[in-house]
Structure formats: C-alpha cells, structure tokens
Amino acid sequence: MIFLDAVNRILRSEGVITGDDDNVSTFDDTQHENMINLAKIAVQDELNDLVSDEAFPYEHDNGYITLSQGTRAYSLESDFIRMRDEHWFLEQVESATSTGTATGKRVYPWNGGEENLRRVHSTYRTDQGDPTYCYFIGGTTVQIAFWHVPNSDAVGDVYRYEYEKTVAVSTESDTIPLINTEAANAFVSSASIRFRYLRLNPKDRASVFPEGIEKDTSHQNAKARVFEFTRRERPKTQYGRRYY
C-alpha cells in the first residue's frame, strides 16, 4: 500500500469521498485539498507514533563505513534515525555488501561520548592509529567519528552498523512500511481515527474524544491490531494467568 492509497482509504472510510467523488489521484488534487492535507498528517502522525514503538519491520537496515587515513568523522545513512541495538557496535566486515564476512573486530562506542573523550584525550581529533572506539558528533547530519583517527593501516577497512531508518512518508508513491495488506489496513484504520480527531473543531473534539486520541479505545484497538499483525508470531488468544 502506498501513501496515496492510505489517504484514499481514510477519505472514503470517513465519508469525505462519497457519492460521485472519485479517488484522489494525486496529492495536488484540489477538490479535497484540506481533507487530503489532514489525512496526510494523520498518516504521518500515526507512523511516528508507531515508529517510536519500533513496530515496523521496514525500520531495520544496515549501513557501511569505509575508513580513510586521517578522516575522523563519517556520515551515516541519510535515513538513519538511531542505532538499532541498545548495546550497539560497529562490526568490521571484509566488504560493504550483505555478504561481507565479519572479521571479528568490533568498534564500540566511547563511554560518555565526545564530551568525555575530549576531557580524557586532548589530542583525540588528530591522534592516528587503529580505531578502537567511536562516538557521535553533532552537526546538521548524523556523523560518527573514530578514535583513534584511522592511520594508513586502517585505510579501506569497512565497518557495518545496524540501524533504524526513517519510514516517514511524504510523496504519494511512498510505501506504507507494513509488509502485508492486513497490517496496512489496520494501520489505516488507526490513522482514520486520528484523521477524525484532527478534522473536528475543539468543541466537538472534546465531545467525541473526551480523553483525547491517546486514550480513545477505538484508536487503541486499531493500534493493537497493527501490533498483532507486525509481531510475526501468533498472538495470545487469552489473557491472564493459567493455573494447571
């Protein structure tokens, strides 16, 4: 399911597209301009909500860093959000491909980050050697830096990292990051409730959603369905302790 399909499904289920109305063919379609905008926001907000819960298989990816002599900082993938594992590390591999064999060497994050490293090693920016630690550095792009700064022996070394990538959708052809149709439909169902919430004025919103969208049972139920479809295991069919 692509972004446009999701928006159409929301507009139709919420009664915006009805009667003689055709599906929206492009986000530039002005007939339902405002409702399209709200439906897009509903999908994006709902995605953010679920991404923060790491519910999407589409989030997982990996990237590669190839070292150069004297280069301290390296940019990570543009869709990088965060490292995937709680205790993450960089895995040295023989090549920057999915089949690149791990060499057994790993580079771990410097405990305390750059601030701590700065206090411990005043020449950390220039000391060259075999990299043993890494740390994030600030800036307009996400970058990771090495200590020691790679020397001539480290030139060409490749490190792989596992990360969570952005699954944000912006253009109409972007894919809703759910693998199967059931999951995607459940997600749209959840987004539809958010759309309904967004389009109401404050007064009606308080009436229809007295506890806000976060505690709305319909919305919670729809979200639960998304989780059930994305867990890749059979969900529990009953709750509570079983006594034998």
Place this chain on the structure above:
Amino acid sequence: MNLFFGGGLNERDELNVTLEECIEGQNYLLDAQARTFRPRPPFDLKGTATNAQPISGIAQLIKRNDADTTLVFAGGQVYSVSDAYAFTDVGDITTSTGIRSSYWSLDDKLVITDKDKANPIHEWDGSVFQRNKHGIGNGTATTANGFIGVGTNLHVTHANSLSEGQLVTISNASPDAWNGEWYVDSASSNGFQVTIDSSSTTATGSIAFEPSVELYAKYSLVWRGRVWLFNITTDSTENPHMVLASQFENTDIFDSTQRADPNTSGGLSGSEAFFMLSPDLRPINGAALFYDTIVISTVDGKLFKITGSDASDYQVVDYYPGSAATGSESIVNTGNDVMWMKKGGNIDRLSSVETYGDVKADDISRFIPDETKGISDSIAVYDEQRQKIMWFVSGKVIVLDKNMLSEQPALSPWTIYKTNHTSGFVTNVATYMRDLGGTTYDVYFGDSSGNIYKLNGTEGNGDAGSNTVLTRRKFRFMGDQDFEENRFYQTQFENITGRIEYRRRGVANITMKVDWGEEGAVSEISVPLKGLVATPDANFWGGSSYWSGTAYWSAGSAPTNKISTKGFSPAGKGRGFFLELSSDTKVDFLINRLIL
C-alpha cells in the same frame, strides 16, 4: 447549511445582503422560480453580412399573412436576409450607427428611421427599400419648361437638383392621376423622370414640381392609427424637439406646419397630420409606448407623455419631472411598464415612479451601483418571451429578470452578461425579433464585423460556437452568524467541507475560491463535475445473465440530469470567508445547491 442561488447581483453591501444573492458575478441565469446556479445560454453566430461592415440595424417585417422578411444594415449596404442567412443586396444607405424601424400594418410595411439622422425615413414592404413618402415639400414649386407624360412615365424637362430615389411632388397636371408625390426614377441637371402608380392618359396642363424635403427622424412609433416620428430634421433644418404625427391611417402624409396643441389654437379638427414640440424644447432622446400614451424623454430634461385623442386635442404634458433617459436608446417598453436608464447609469421604471414618486425605490438598479456607474448610453431591449430586459452597453449586457421583480421582490433581479468572444458585446444594434424561419422570438445583435448573433443560442456550443462562457458568482461574507448556534468554530477552527449537489449534464470544472477573513490567503480548488451517466451497455442488476440479457434492465441509455454530489474541502481557516464559484466552460451545468 444549504446555499442556493436564487438572487442576482447585489453590490450594495458585501457583508449583509441576502445570502442567495451574489456580490460579484456574471453570466449566471436568473429564474424567479429556480434557485440554481447555471450559465446563461451561449449566443450563436447566425450569419455575416457580405461586406463584413459594422451592423447598424436589423429590421424585421412580419406581414399580416405571417410572411416575414428581415433587413440587415451593414456599413453602406442594406441586405435582405434569408432564413439560411444568405444576404441579398437591396439598397444603399449612408453609413450610420442606428437604423431602427416600426411596423405599419395598414400598408404591411416597416417605417425605418435613423438614430444618427444620416438617412431620411425609408420604408420596406418586403421587396423594395425606398424613401417613405411624407408629402412635405421644400416650399419651392417650379413650373416645368416641358414634360411628356405617357402611361405611367412622366418626363419633366427643367433644371433641378434631384437624384434617383428622392421624392418630388407634381401638381397642376391633368388628368389628376399625374399629380402627387412620386419617386424620382432618374435625374439629370436639366430633367428627371418619375413613375406614377397607375397608367393614365397623356398628361397635359402647366405642371409644376416641388422637391420633397429629406425628412429625418431618430425614432418612430405606431400609435392610434398614426406613425409618430421624434427628433426631426427636414433637409438641414434641425428640430430635435419636434414630434411629427402622420395623417390618421396614412403614413404618406406628414405636416411640419400644422401644430396640434389646444393651447396654441392650432385649429385642427381630428385626422390631420401635425407636429408638436417637447414642452421644455430640449432634444428628444427616446420614446416608448406605455399603456394608452407615449412617453417621451428629453436630453437632460424630463419625461413627458402625450394626452388627447386626436389632432384637435393632442398635447405633450409633463409626466415625470425627476429625470429623463440618458443616451439615445435607453428607454424601453417592458409590457406593463416603461424602464429607462438615467444619467449616471441608474435605471428607473415608470410604475414605481407613479406609485412612490421620485424616490430611491423607483431606482431598480439600486442593487448594482458599480455595474451601472457612469454609463452614458445603452440599447435597451425587452425579451418578451423570456421576460428579461437588457441594456446593451459597451462590453457587457445588463440584464433584468422581470419576473424577479414581482415574484422575488426582496432579491436582486440583475445579472451581467459578458463574453470571452472577440465581439465583446460591443454593438450598435440589438433587437427582439422572430427567429428567421421559426416561430419563436429572441434577441439579436450585431458587431463591427458584419456578424449577426442570436443571444439565446445553442446549449453546449459556447459563444459564437467557439468560446467558453465564464460563469461566476461570489457569495457575501459568511461567518459565525450564518452557522448554527455557537458554531463560530465552524470557520475559525473547523475545516470547511461541503458538497456540491448538481445535475449530470456535462463534464465541467467548478472553481471555488475561498477568501478567508483575518487571513491573507485565498484558497482555490477545483471540483470536477461528471458528465452524463454513460450506461449504453450496462446492466443494472449484476450482469447480463441475471435478468435475461441486456434488454430488461438498463438496456442502454445515457440519462441526463441525474442528481449527483461532489465533495469539496478548501484549505484554510479564518473568521469567516467569501466563497466564489466559477466555471469557464461550454457546458450547460446546473448546480442545485451547496451543502456546507
């Protein structure tokens, strides 16, 4: 909230006029019993004069036997036009901007005048276009040096300044059949020839000839068995304040010396031809029949009417001192009323004046001060069949729906016609006449390139068969006062959504502009209306196998006018908004209502 389109243009107040009216708009069709939004019919191009010169007049003669002929005046040519709009040259004129006519039933002819007074009064009997006899000589009767009168031809030998087509009066001939006012067949400096009505024995006597004056009149009307001419010139003598009435039941006799006015002791007994003058002696710039009288307007003067029953007591008296018509053709009979455009563009009607006096209520154009501001001339036409009165001004037509005045008096009865076509509604002539070869009537007008147009043309063709018609309406400002109680949120915080309920008559795009209050933004969206329901081979009940083939249910059709709806949701929020709908299309779309 349902929005309808029952009212016309009202420019008086953008915030508080009736919601059914529009504060801006053009080309929508008004109907006192319909509240829909639909375009005016496009005008058709019916034909083009052979010389492609500016059209100055269209005159239609419908005889007592219902046979009709139509003249078109283009540049210096007069054409008779067939039902198929083939143009046949039937005469010449001096180029003018306003040739007009009146029907004289007794002789089954048109009496033709010229608003410019560039051409003397003429007549058209369906086959011959010629001067209208009037019997007014130039005062110089000359005894001829010689003559030969045989059969119907009279050759006069004498120095003269006559020319072919002019009128000359022969007298003192014997037998009497040779005497009378005749058309000059041919002329030279030392002689001329006329043809009399019927063959006679050889002419004898000491005959004299007196050239008739060239009689010019701006306007003509037929009333009480006479032809009435207004704003007169005889040869080069201007009498723009003069009214000439023909002899009773004889359009060939006029008299500019006998005055009918009891106050001046004219001494007329009843049936004679006579003249009268406008009481304020100002030039006459319009005349119209109104019930049992003629209403006359003078330039920057007043409205007058004619009272009396015959030549012994006819007189022109004050009627409405408030204001006269502006321009030269702004006054029109509308069946049960007379309307006229005043100086500055306001349009009054006589019935209101009679009821209320000179008050604002008589200004029926009070709804449209901007559209009428500064207009100094117009051509007024009454479309009796559609009950609309139109003032053609340069670049547009100001249209009044007459039924709205009586059936929806609280709503504006006005709409404005404009066009994308090059003719631009710039015209010298607009007239209401019968369709050539048909039985219905319509308004026809011409342009500067010899084209003749029918105002209410073929739906779906566009103006002149080529141009789309931009139809537009803008509602007054809508805010919290227009929505349900405590629904101020409706516009301030809520997203405006709605539906257009329409008839499926053709594919057209409706452009909606939402001009938000307290915002600099104008949201513009496009709502596509669908065309006819195309089901030529469709089955209504689930395929051809269910109801024994395609013949039973929905055997095939493309039904029109099916009611449908289309949703819309313009972006933006604000404390209320102006909403404008428009469509630039050839499609005769029809929107029942907006549901907000």
